[in-house]
Amino acid sequence: xxxKVMSNAVFVGTMVGQIxxxxxxxxxxxxxxxxxxxxxxxxxSGLSAAAVDINGSxxxxxxxxxxxxxxxxxxxxxxxxxxxxxxxxxKRSRRGRNLAIVFSSQGVGNLMASLVCAVMAYAIxxxxxxxxxxxxxxxxxLLIAYPRSQLTES
Numbered sequence: 001x002x003x004k005v006m007s008n009a010v011f012v013g014t015m016v017g018q019i020x021x022x023x024x025x026x027x028x029x030x031x032x033x034x035x036x037x038x039x040x041x042x043x044x045s046g047l048s049a050a051a052v053d054i055n056g057s058x059x060x061x062x063x064x065x066x067x068x069x070x071x072x073x074x075x076x077x078x079x080x081x082x083x084x085x086x087x088x089x090x091k092r093s094r095r096g097r098n099l100a101i102v103f104s105s106q107g108v109g110n111l112m113a114s115l116v117c118a119v120m121a122y123a124i125x126x127x128x129x130x131x132x133x134x135x136x137x138x139x140x141x142l143l144i145a146y147p148r149s150q151l152t153e154s
Contacts, residue, residue: 002061009065013072014079021077025084031153034081038145040074042138049135071137079106085151 017037025033048067053060082102090098113133120129 002058002065006061006065006068009069010072010075013069013074014076017073017076018079019076020073022080025077025081029153030081030085030088031148031151033077034085034148034151035145037074037077037081038141038148040077041071042141042145044068044071044074045134045137045141049131049138089152 017040021033021037024036044067048064048071051060051063051067083099086098086102087095113136116136117129117133120132124132
Protein backbone atom coordinates (compact mmCIF):
# COMPACT_ATOMS: atom_id res chain seq x y z
CA UNK A 1 0.00 0.00 0.00
CA UNK A 2 2.70 2.48 1.00
CA UNK A 3 4.57 1.73 -2.23
CA LYS A 4 1.53 2.80 -4.26
CA VAL A 5 1.12 5.97 -2.21
CA MET A 6 4.83 6.71 -2.72
CA SER A 7 4.54 6.15 -6.46
CA ASN A 8 1.72 8.68 -6.73
CA ALA A 9 3.16 11.30 -4.37
CA VAL A 10 4.99 13.24 -7.10
CA PHE A 11 1.83 13.36 -9.24
CA VAL A 12 -0.31 14.62 -6.37
CA GLY A 13 2.37 17.20 -5.56
CA THR A 14 2.44 18.25 -9.21
CA MET A 15 -1.31 18.92 -9.20
CA VAL A 16 -0.99 20.94 -5.99
CA GLY A 17 1.96 22.89 -7.40
CA GLN A 18 0.13 23.75 -10.62
CA ILE A 19 -2.73 25.33 -8.72
CA UNK A 20 -0.70 26.99 -5.96
CA UNK A 21 2.04 28.43 -8.16
CA UNK A 22 -0.41 29.44 -10.88
CA UNK A 23 -2.29 31.59 -8.36
CA UNK A 24 0.81 32.82 -6.52
CA UNK A 25 2.48 33.71 -9.82
CA UNK A 26 -0.43 36.05 -10.56
CA UNK A 27 -0.44 37.53 -7.05
CA UNK A 28 3.25 37.70 -6.10
CA UNK A 29 5.06 37.73 -9.43
CA UNK A 30 5.89 35.03 -11.91
CA UNK A 31 9.68 35.39 -11.82
CA UNK A 32 9.73 35.22 -8.02
CA UNK A 33 7.56 32.10 -8.00
CA UNK A 34 9.60 30.61 -10.86
CA UNK A 35 12.62 30.84 -8.54
CA UNK A 36 10.65 29.41 -5.61
CA UNK A 37 9.83 26.28 -7.63
CA UNK A 38 13.57 25.58 -7.64
CA UNK A 39 13.55 25.83 -3.83
CA UNK A 40 11.22 22.85 -3.85
CA UNK A 41 12.88 20.79 -6.57
CA UNK A 42 16.55 21.17 -5.59
CA UNK A 43 16.44 20.11 -1.93
CA UNK A 44 13.60 17.60 -2.15
CA SER A 45 15.04 15.86 -5.20
CA GLY A 46 18.36 15.62 -3.36
CA LEU A 47 16.68 14.35 -0.19
CA SER A 48 14.85 11.74 -2.28
CA ALA A 49 18.19 10.47 -3.56
CA ALA A 50 19.46 10.22 0.02
CA ALA A 51 16.53 8.10 1.25
CA VAL A 52 17.39 5.22 3.58
CA ASP A 53 15.47 2.42 5.23
CA ILE A 54 15.97 2.37 8.99
CA ASN A 55 16.22 -1.17 10.38
CA GLY A 56 14.21 -2.66 7.52
CA SER A 57 11.10 -0.85 8.78
CA UNK A 58 9.95 0.36 5.38
CA UNK A 59 10.71 3.95 6.41
CA UNK A 60 12.31 4.53 3.02
CA UNK A 61 8.81 4.54 1.50
CA UNK A 62 7.63 7.23 3.90
CA UNK A 63 10.80 9.28 3.26
CA UNK A 64 10.32 9.00 -0.50
CA UNK A 65 6.59 9.74 -0.26
CA UNK A 66 7.22 13.01 1.58
CA UNK A 67 10.21 14.16 -0.46
CA UNK A 68 8.65 13.24 -3.81
CA UNK A 69 5.43 15.05 -2.87
CA UNK A 70 7.29 18.30 -2.13
CA UNK A 71 9.48 17.89 -5.21
CA UNK A 72 6.25 17.42 -7.17
CA UNK A 73 4.94 20.74 -5.88
CA UNK A 74 7.95 22.45 -7.46
CA UNK A 75 7.56 20.46 -10.68
CA UNK A 76 3.89 21.40 -10.81
CA UNK A 77 4.75 25.07 -10.50
CA UNK A 78 7.01 24.79 -13.51
CA UNK A 79 4.10 23.97 -15.83
CA UNK A 80 1.99 27.13 -15.56
CA UNK A 81 4.88 29.48 -14.85
CA UNK A 82 7.05 28.34 -17.76
CA UNK A 83 4.11 28.70 -20.14
CA UNK A 84 3.09 32.11 -18.84
CA UNK A 85 6.61 33.53 -18.75
CA UNK A 86 7.38 32.21 -22.23
CA UNK A 87 4.16 33.66 -23.58
CA UNK A 88 4.68 37.05 -21.97
CA UNK A 89 8.34 37.42 -22.91
CA UNK A 90 7.93 36.23 -26.52
CA LYS A 91 7.34 38.51 -29.45
CA ARG A 92 3.81 38.09 -30.71
CA SER A 93 5.04 36.57 -33.99
CA ARG A 94 7.02 33.86 -32.16
CA ARG A 95 4.73 33.21 -29.21
CA GLY A 96 3.04 30.08 -30.59
CA ARG A 97 6.32 28.54 -31.70
CA ASN A 98 7.97 29.27 -28.34
CA LEU A 99 5.06 27.77 -26.41
CA ALA A 100 5.19 24.69 -28.63
CA ILE A 101 8.88 24.33 -27.76
CA VAL A 102 8.13 24.64 -24.02
CA PHE A 103 5.43 21.97 -24.09
CA SER A 104 7.25 19.59 -26.43
CA SER A 105 10.36 19.91 -24.26
CA GLN A 106 8.43 18.22 -21.46
CA GLY A 107 8.01 15.10 -23.60
CA VAL A 108 11.62 15.25 -24.77
CA GLY A 109 12.72 15.56 -21.13
CA ASN A 110 10.71 12.47 -20.17
CA LEU A 111 12.26 10.51 -23.03
CA MET A 112 15.78 11.69 -22.13
CA ALA A 113 15.27 10.72 -18.48
CA SER A 114 14.29 7.21 -19.55
CA LEU A 115 17.29 6.92 -21.86
CA VAL A 116 19.71 8.19 -19.20
CA CYS A 117 18.33 5.65 -16.71
CA ALA A 118 18.61 2.85 -19.27
CA VAL A 119 22.25 3.72 -19.97
CA MET A 120 23.01 3.99 -16.25
CA ALA A 121 21.40 0.58 -15.65
CA TYR A 122 24.10 -0.98 -17.82
CA ALA A 123 26.97 1.09 -16.48
CA ILE A 124 26.54 1.26 -12.70
CA UNK A 125 25.09 -0.84 -9.86
CA UNK A 126 21.28 -0.74 -9.57
CA UNK A 127 21.49 0.67 -6.03
CA UNK A 128 22.95 3.85 -7.51
CA UNK A 129 20.81 4.18 -10.65
CA UNK A 130 17.66 5.32 -8.87
CA UNK A 131 19.61 7.59 -6.53
CA UNK A 132 21.41 9.33 -9.39
CA UNK A 133 18.14 9.56 -11.34
CA UNK A 134 16.54 11.35 -8.38
CA UNK A 135 19.59 13.59 -7.87
CA UNK A 136 19.92 14.74 -11.50
CA UNK A 137 16.99 17.20 -11.31
CA UNK A 138 18.77 18.97 -8.44
CA UNK A 139 21.90 19.35 -10.54
CA UNK A 140 19.98 20.57 -13.58
CA UNK A 141 18.01 23.07 -11.50
CA LEU A 142 21.23 24.38 -9.96
CA LEU A 143 22.53 25.00 -13.48
CA ILE A 144 19.44 26.97 -14.51
CA ALA A 145 19.03 28.94 -11.27
CA TYR A 146 21.30 31.84 -12.26
CA PRO A 147 20.00 32.32 -15.83
CA ARG A 148 16.47 32.11 -14.48
CA SER A 149 17.25 34.76 -11.86
CA GLN A 150 18.17 37.14 -14.69
CA LEU A 151 14.70 37.01 -16.27
CA THR A 152 12.70 40.20 -16.16
CA GLU A 153 9.45 40.14 -14.23
CA SER A 154 6.62 39.53 -16.67
